[in-house]
Amino acid sequence: QKEVEQDPGPLSVPEGAIVSLNCTYSNSAFQYFMWYRQYSRKGPELLMYTYSSGNKEDGRFTAQVDKSSKYISLFIRDSQPSDSATYLCAMSITGANSKLTFGKGITLSVRP
Amino acid sequence: EAQVTQNPRYLITVTGKKLTVTCSQNMNHEYMSWYRQDPGLGLRQIYYSMNVEVTDKGDVPEGYKVSRKEKRNFPLILESPSPNQTSLYFCASRDLGGSGNTIYFGEGSWLTVV
Numbered sequence: 001q002k003e004v005e006q007d008p009g010p011l012s013v014p015e016g017a018i019v020s021l022n023c024t025y026s027n028s029a030f031q032y033f034m035w036y037r038q039y040s041r042k043g044p045e046l047l048m049y050t051y052s053s054g055n056k057e058d059g060r061f062t063a064q065v066d067k068s069s070k071y072i073s074l075f076i077r078d079s080q081p082s083d084s085a086t087y088l089c090a091m092s093i094t095g096a097n098s099k100l101t102f103g104k105g106i107t108l109s110v111r112p
Numbered sequence: 113e114a115q116v117t118q119n120p121r122y123l124i125t126v127t128g129k130k131l132t133v134t135c136s137q138n139m140n141h142e143y144m145s146w147y148r149q150d151p152g153l154g155l156r157q158i159y160y161s162m163n164v165e166v167t168d169k170g171d172v173p174e175g176y177k178v179s180r181k182e183k184r185n186f187p188l189i190l191e192s193p194s195p196n197q198t199s200l201y202f203c204a205s206r207d208l209g210g211s212g213n214t215i216y217f218g219e220g221s222w223l224t225v226v
Binding site for chain 1: 116152153154155157160170202204214215217218219220
């Protein structure tokens with residue numbers, strides 16, 4: 001089993017839809033969870049960062065972590081065409097100097 | 113503006129011809145790393161460096177070399193490139209203090225080895 005599994009996609013939704021992106025992981029030592037957004041021909045950029053189980057909201061984005069199920073999600077409300085990108089989950093064991101393990105990414109397309 | 117700058121952005125080269133991809137960051141970060149991104153395989157770490165003169169292998173180091181002589185620069189060297197090193201490469205730097213998981217990525221270098 002891979003350390004981090006991410007739904008392969010691609011995913012296409014109409015503008016205004018609620019989008020749910022998910023990752024599962026096998027290593028219970030992971031404590032830090034991140035979502036990166038990558039536009040075409042660009043480097044990934046940090047979108048959301050969470051440490052504990054629970055929800056974290058930032059505008060239209062909500063990151064959810066369920067450590068007991070080893071499952072993280074990113075929800076996008078009122079999706080916009082500008083949200084069209086590849087989304088990668090990432091996680092690490094400790095904060096500062098440990099390796100980040102990335103999911104493979106899922107490409108989201110939001111249709112106008 | 114916080115930046116990770118890598119060059120070249122696009123390169124086509126021939127098998128066996130040594131090449132270097134440069135990377136520079138302006139954030140005074142101690143930690144720098146190189147990733148390659150391939151379809152279906154995601155981002156895989158090649159090498160990383162915790163500080164000047166300190167480098168270590170990532171998940172896929174074969175065929176690559178790095179050096180860290182200055183804090184801001186972290187070049188990736190392909191001594192004898194092969195077609196399986198055709199990929200999209202990202203340099204990244206990271207602040208080990210505070211929110212240590214904020215990685216800043218460069219814009220990527222598309223490398224084709226023929």
